[in-house]
Amino acid sequence: MTTQLLTEQIQKKLSFLCVGLDSDLTKLPSQLRNRSDAQFAFNKAIIDATHDLAVSYKINTAFYESEGSMGYQALEQTIQYLHENYPNHFTIADAKRGDIGNTSTQYARAFFEKLPFDSVTVAPYMGRDSVEPFLQFPGKYAVLLALTSNQGAYDFQTLNYADKSLYEAVVATSRTWNGAERLMYVLGATKTDHLATIRALAPNAFFLVPGVGAQGGDLEAVFHAVANDDIGLLVNASRSIIFASSGDDYAKAARASALALQQQMKTLL
Amino acid sequence: MTTQLLTEQIQKKLSFLCVGLDSDLTKLPSQLRNRSDAQFAFNKAIIDATHDLAVSYKINTAFYESEGSMGYQALEQTIQYLHENYPNHFTIADAKRGDIGNTSTQYARAFFEKLPFDSVTVAPYMGRDSVEPFLQFPGKYAVLLALTSNQGAYDFQTLNYADKSLYEAVVATSRTWNGAERLMYVLGATKTDHLATIRALAPNAFFLVPGVGAQGGDLEAVFHAVANDDIGLLVNASRSIIFASSGDDYAKAARASALALQQQMKTLL
Numbered sequence: 382m383t384t385q386l387l388t389e390q391i392q393k394k395l396s397f398l399c400v401g402l403d404s405d406l407t408k409l410p411s412q413l414r415n416r417s418d419a420q421f422a423f424n425k426a427i428i429d430a431t432h433d434l435a436v437s438y439k440i441n442t443a444f445y446e447s448e449g450s451m452g453y454q455a456l457e458q459t460i461q462y463l464h465e466n467y468p469n470h471f472t473i474a475d476a477k478r479g480d481i482g483n484t485s486t487q488y489a490r491a492f493f494e495k496l497p498f499d500s501v502t503v504a505p506y507m508g509r510d511s512v513e514p515f516l517q518f519p520g521k522y523a524v525l526l527a528l529t530s531n532q533g534a535y536d537f538q539t540l541n542y543a544d545k546s547l548y549e550a551v552v553a554t555s556r557t558w559n560g561a562e563r564l565m566y567v568l569g570a571t572k573t574d575h576l577a578t579i580r581a582l583a584p585n586a587f588f589l590v591p592g593v594g595a596q597g598g599d600l601e602a603v604f605h606a607v608a609n610d611d612i613g614l615l616v617n618a619s620r621s622i623i624f625a626s627s628g629d630d631y632a633k634a635a636r637a638s639a640l641a642l643q644q645q646m647k648t649l650l
Numbered sequence: 651m652t653t654q655l656l657t658e659q660i661q662k663k664l665s666f667l668c669v670g671l672d673s674d675l676t677k678l679p680s681q682l683r684n685r686s687d688a689q690f691a692f693n694k695a696i697i698d699a700t701h702d703l704a705v706s707y708k709i710n711t712a713f714y715e716s717e718g719s720m721g722y723q724a725l726e727q728t729i730q731y732l733h734e735n736y737p738n739h740f741t742i743a744d745a746k747r748g749d750i751g752n753t754s755t756q757y758a759r760a761f762f763e764k765l766p767f768d769s770v771t772v773a774p775y776m777g778r779d780s781v782e783p784f785l786q787f788p789g790k791y792a793v794l795l796a797l798t799s800n801q802g803a804y805d806f807q808t809l810n811y812a813d814k815s816l817y818e819a820v821v822a823t824s825r826t827w828n829g830a831e832r833l834m835y836v837l838g839a840t841k842t843d844h845l846a847t848i849r850a851l852a853p854n855a856f857f858l859v860p861g862v863g864a865q866g867g868d869l870e871a872v873f874h875a876v877a878n879d880d881i882g883l884l885v886n887a888s889r890s891i892i893f894a895s896s897g898d899d900y901a902k903a904a905r906a907s908a909l910a911l912q913q914q915m916k917t918l919l
Contacts, residue, residue, distance in 0.1 A: 405756070443749060443756035449764045453722040477749050479773065480712060481800040487674070487712035495718045504748065504773045506795055508802020526775055531750040533777020536823060542811030554805060 382499055383520060384565075384587050387471045388611045390436045395647040397612055398639060399437035399473065399589065401619025402427065402459065405444050406452075408624055410631045420445065420455035423631075425462055427623050430632040432467050434643040437615050439473040439589075440498075457496060464497040471615070472499045473524060473589065479504040485514035493518045500524050502567060502589075505551045509558050516560025522587075523564055527552050527579055530569025530592030539575075548575070552582040565589055568607070570598020570616065576606035587613050593642070594621030600642070604649045612650070618642060651768055652789060653834075653856050656740045657880045659705045664916040666881055667908060668706035668742065668858065670888025671696065671728065674713050675721075677893055679900045689714065689724035692900075694731055696892050699901040701736050703912040706884050708742040708858075709767075726765060733766040740884070741768045742793060742858065748773040754783035762787045769793050771836060771858075774820045778827050785829025791856075792833055796821050796848055799838025799861030808844075817844070821851040834858055837876070839867020839885065845875035856882050862911070863890030869911070873918045881919070887911060 391397050404420045404427075413419045428438065440459060445452035463472055478488040478501060485503075492498040493515075500522035503512050515523035528538055528548040538548040545553070555564055566583060568576055570592035579588070588607050592598035593616050600616060608614050618638075626634030660666050673689045673696075682688045697707065709728060714721035732741055747757040747770060754772075761767040762784075769791035772781050784792035797807055797817040807817040814822070824833055835852060837845055839861035848857070857876050861867035862885050869885060877883050887907075895903030 403753070441749075441753060441756075443747070443753045443760065446760035447756040447764060449760070450719050450722040450726055453719040457719055475749075477747065477773070477776075478712070480710075480744075480746055481798070484672070484710060484712045487710075487716040491712065491715035491718070495716060504746070504775050506773050506775045506806060507746075507798050507800060508805030508807070510800050510802040512802075529750070529776050531776060531779050533779040533781075536777030537775060537816065537819060538777070540811045540816070540819060542809045542816075547806065547809070547811075547816065550806060550809060 382469065382471055384522070386469065387436060387587070390469055391612050394433065394436055395650050396434055396436055396643045397614050397616055397646055398435045398642055399439050399615040399617040400427065400431050400435045400622055400639060401439045401441060401475070401591070401617045402623065403441045403444050403619040404623065406448055408627070410627055410629065412629060418455065420448065420452060421458040424459045426632040427635050428463065428467065430636040431622065431639040432470065434636070434639040435470065437471040437473060438463055439475045439617055441619070442474060442476040460496050460498055474498040474501040477502050477504050477526065479507050479511045481507070482510045482514055485511050489515045489518055493521045500565065502526065505555065512555065513559050516558065516563055521563065524589050525551065525555055525564055525566050527566040528568050528572050528575050530571045530598065534569060534572065549578065549582060552579055556583060567591065570603050573599060573602040573606055576603065580607045580609065584609060585613065587615065589615050589617060591617040594618035600645055601649065651738065651740055653791070655738065656705060659738055660881050663702065663705055664919050665703055665705055665912045666883050666885055666915055667704045667911055668708050668884040668886040669696065669700050669704045669891055669908060670708045670710060670744070670860070670886045671892065672710045672713050672888040673892065675717055677896070679896055679898065681898060687724065689717065689721065690727040693728045695901040696904050697732065697736065699905040700891065700908040701739065703905070703908040704739065706740040706742060707732055708744045708886055710888070711743060711745040729765050729767060743767040743770040746771050746773050746795065748776050748780045750776070751779045751783055754780050758784045758787055762790045769834065771795065774824065781824065782828050785827070785832055790832065793858050794820065794824055794833055794835050796835040797837050797841050797844050799840045799867065803838060803841065818847065818851060821848055825852060836860065839872045842868060842871040842875055845872065849876045849878065853878060854882065856884065858884050858886060860886040863887035869914055870918065
């Protein structure tokens with residue numbers, strides 16, 4: 382789906398919530414953990430319980446790869462389930478890929494052709510020819526890391542060269558790349574001081590903002606720093622929603638946690 | 651295996667060759683392509699034909715992910731085959747991962763626990779806490795991107811801040827991280843002007859140098875710029891070896907191509 386449709390969904394649902402399916406097998410409720418399809422069964426229940434409150438789902442590939450090809454199958458089943466049942470939700474493969482051109486093309490094929498994701502997160506370190514292959518797939522989006530939510534963001538992303546930080550260079554330079562109209566950016570909710578700077582560099586782009594919830598970011602501060610006329614903002618919460626309860630009521634608890642965020646979003650909108 | 655053992659193998663075989671298994675299904679010999687285990691069958695034949703000439707194998711995860719869970723199974727079978735039959739070869743998951751700490755730990759588990767890789771390539775953009783989780787696995791290595799072989803390397807990696815390039819900052823800063831004695835670095839063979847600078851920053855580290863072969867890097871220039879007393883160097887060739895022939899003689903042609911590189915390496919050593 383397109384970001385135009387995403388904006389419509391945000392306005393309709395009064396929500397810019399993305400639910401992150403960081404479905405660590407070892408943290409799943411005990412009644413699910415021993416099922417051969419545990420990760421998919423868990424995701425399905427979470428999705429069914431939150432779909433009317435969320436406009437997007439983000440699948441963190443690490444939590445599936447760590448279970449090998451069985452985990453990869455759960456990832457396939459999850460994105461297929463979303464694609465077939467909730468086609469109006471914007472789907473993100475949170476994979477942070479990026480490599481030389483012919484390899485990036487393979488990653489793009491993995492997420493856009495073999496799997497029906499709308500977008501994939503991409504690391505900028507290798508530059509233009511590592512990112513553009515993701516933008517060559519019509520109607521698909523690349524979500525470029527700009528300023529991430531972790532402490533390590535201060536190691537390189539905020540280094541100043543000439544008069545700009547590296548993260549500013551990444552955003553500004555990437556605006557000139559082929560297909561840049563389908564570039565989105567990852568900005569950590571824990572870095573609110575920097576968010577307005579990035580919005581100024583990419584006034585119309587959609588931002589994916591993780592770090593609200595378990596990582597401690599402030600939803601209201603994020604909204605005021607970056608929302609534009611089209612909202613242009615997805616706020617992701619993962620652990621605080623999907624692991625709201627470790628008991629039998631996990632789906633209900635996930636819904637309650639998602640609802641609390643959606644209610645805050647509604648007020649802001 | 652350790653880099654100490656890798657150095658011994660280099661000295662014994664007079665080779666610092668790493669064969670890259672970028673086994674794009676669409677480029678496999680036609681007699682293999684329709685087999686359900688095509689990628690693994692191809693890799694097995696390439697490995698069996700080159701193992702005495704190479705000291706390392708690098709599996710590029712993109713070319714397996716692009717075939718979905720079936721591809722992921724071929725990746726599993728390949729690393730398992732290497733682990734069981736060629737335990738003296740240093741194995742690299744060329745995955746270029748990196749994320750916030752708890753996610754990087756999951757990637758590390760995927761490659762070091764679920765699969766028996768010796769090392770994984772890691773992107774530096776997200777900083778210390780995105781890389782250290784890979785170094786917390788005893789006896790395992792992280793191969794950090796420093797200066798890559800592609801044109802896009804000049805977008806950000808060579809930007810100067812204060813008196814250093816970003817890639818220099820990445821190498822210098824990463825030397826202070828926990829487990830840095832098990833950090834290796836990716837340097838592109840196409841960037842020979844910069845290689846000595848990086849060697850000076852990490853005198854004892856192993857370097858993984860792709861870009862010889864299809865990408866046009868110069869083996870001799872690379873060797874003279876970065877070899878240290880322990881050699882400290884793996885040169886990777888992928889397409890120029892594995893796709894040396896697209897006919898029935900693909901394994902024989904791969905061996906001939908690997909042999910030509912090994913003979914050059916022998917002269918240099």
